[in-house]
Amino acid sequence: AAFISIQAFPALLDLPQDLELSMISCGSRHTAAITRGGELYTWGWGKYGQLGHGDNTSSDQARRVEHLVAKGLRAEDVVCGPWTTYVRVLE
DSSP states (O other): OOOOOOOSSOOOOOOGGGOOEEEEEEOSSEEEEEETTSOEEEEEOOTTSTTSSSSOOOEEEEEEOHHHHHTTOEEEEEEEOSSOEEEEEEO
16 A cells, blocks of 8 residues: 555645646545636545545545546635535636
């Protein structure tokens, strides 16, 4: 099993391509962020599929949720629960 760093304090994160974030939300063990362009990035513990990548993989690196891109959806709002992620999108 992959080791995932879970920290109880803020940590510096390198985002791909120097993205600018417009919103961020933290769950108990995962984080989701929306860019100014409406892309959703998630990282952390993914055991219950809460990262939105179609699997249960965990990641210490921010990964873009490709499903939204493939469907032509723009993320507008995100709220992380303990083991869930809720996203409001626009077509």
